[in-house]
Amino acid sequence: MNRIILIGNGFDLAHGMRTSYNDFISYYWYKIISDIKSTKERLFENSEIKITRLPRPVYFSTIIKFEELHETLERNGSELIFKNKFLEHINHKKQIQNWVDIENEYYLLLKQSFKDVNCTYKISQLNSDFTEIQKLLENYLQETENYFKENYNKNSEVLRIQSSVGNKIYSNFNFRDFTESAINKKVESEFQEIQPDLKNNYRPVPTFNETYSKRNQLINTVDKSEPHKTIRKRLLSESAINYFDLQPEEILFLNFNYTFTEDLYYNSNDFNSSIDINKNLVLSKIHIHGTTDQKDNNNVIFGFGDEIDED
Template identity: 35%
Template sequence: MMNRIILIGNGFDLAHGLPTSYADFIRGYNITLKLGLLEGEYERYDGLCSVNISDPEDRKTLEQFRWMLQDNTFRFIRNLGEITPAEQYDHFVSDHLIYESKFFETINKAVESKKWVDIEGEYYSLLKKVFKDKSCKYGDPIQLNEELELIKGALTGYLKSVQKHYIKSELRNPDIEQIIHEPFNFRDVAVSAQKQFLEYIVNKWAEKNRIESTGEETKADESFAAIASNLVTNWENEGLKSKFIEEIKNGNGAVCDEFAYPERTLLLNFNYTKTADLYLPANSDIPVNHIHGELDNEQNPVIFGYGDELDEDYKTISNLNDNSYLTNIKSIRYLETDNYRQLLQFIDTGPYQIYIMGHSCGNSDRTLLNTLFEHKNCVSIKPYYYEWTDEEGGHSDNYIEIIQNISRNFNSMQLMRDRIVNK
């Protein structure tokens, strides 16, 4: 048996043109706030931010913005490279905005300065500061956890809107669909697992042709079969091995197209959205494991927090004897459903290959990824990476960045080098 896990992260949604990054969420939050003021509000409070336009002169200014930004002429002017009414309005709102949550202010400032943010990473950094730094803005984790819960509520509300209005069957990409269901490539298999992979192909071939692969010589007119059936019990025979491998490397159709497909495929979705579900064929037995929960399923609540038990500070946190530090640790939240148990059952059934599609493999999921990457049944880790052309026409990609992140999820660098597929 040889299986495949498609590991799906936020980059998967972004590749489908969906505005689902944390930075998109923050921008969406700010736009909603500004539109609310334009549509008649004078004050707003949600626990994260507050705005109160109480001064009569400020209210007059806001009325002017309401008129200008709804006028088609001013909408056209906004496209000229000048200081536009929209930019003036942004400054006006900023001058009246009060952050009720220091945590939310931190991630907002990160989006402004870096154009991106890792909310879960920022949360864990603050959580560690609570017990390590006496000057930390939070005296205990309780307030920080409450603020994270507010952010989670705003985020899920935003993503529900994205899912409702943007995730349609037309988004399905045939190239991605083909990759999900493609046969194994011998070159992608770890060197330490190549014999196991070849045995898998031999057994598939034997089943197809109703013969027993005993290592005894088979019919001479079946050259591939003769090589294959002898190889398993004569692995040290370099002549047989080289012939068999050559058959596969040469793209022998009988091997790749018929015998090298995965027995089972699992879509392991780290996103809260259901973009991954678009790739389930009708009446398919391919499961989607929404490991971090779903937006509209009370039986599978959203998991939002941090999951790095390999971090040096985690042991200290767990020894503090204060459960408020563990409120948003993913390993504990996983126990609210059987998603994690189902994943363990899948990886225990037999050898598997991992395709990484859109997951950065950052530390916020380090515990789970370490379990997948270093498991005895993992035979291949193949990251799909982003390529782009810069302003000067040069070509770049983020392959090395992904590999660097993946490496942090390994304790054994030897395993890492063997299992990760080369660029």
């Protein structure tokens, strides 16, 4: 049987990584303010914003947030102009709601641009602005991931989480959590395995071979008049591991993040000691987000998505 590990942003957040869209936008303004503090010019401009009549650096000495920046500029007669309208939109949403879903906001604006003939925010410009934000987000997440990988082993809480998660990933299956259909299929599969021995009244003697030992224990305890009932009872019991091989044959990490946190869990020997090291456990990864399409023996990385052009 196989196991699929679905990884979303909550996985990174649980490891202490600041990877939410809120974190990204807050960090963006923190960097902007840092750049403003170091400039001697009266004009600040980059690809996303432009600030005219920039106050002297002393006015920015204690600020780190957008709200503080906006108040300081307004108080000193400066003007902040958004060259990237999508950044302006998501920043405004964050200020109102204290959170923002960048992908959803893009989708809503895309629909509006497509359906409303009077919309001045054309799809081509929206795509261009969105791509720019996407690149900034990727850079931010890369920096966040690099910092995490360099420092995570110094954090006892993160190491505790890693140990707990890793042991779950490589744990045996617990069929009490399965659907009735899956349980019935497993019962039938196990029955077919031992049916020939049951027909021949085979009663095995104990052996030190793990695989056959579990099979033999099951054969010795099965009620021949109700084999399926016995197997089901064993399968759902706390002692199921004594009768069945419940370790996954393949583990797939399906990651929807830009980060590669699953790499922390790619070595089964770092975790559950009950894993049969002689078993050919197959590990594979699929990364849904990425900047380019890549494939090799163990990885498949897909691009972010297709843009819709107004033509």
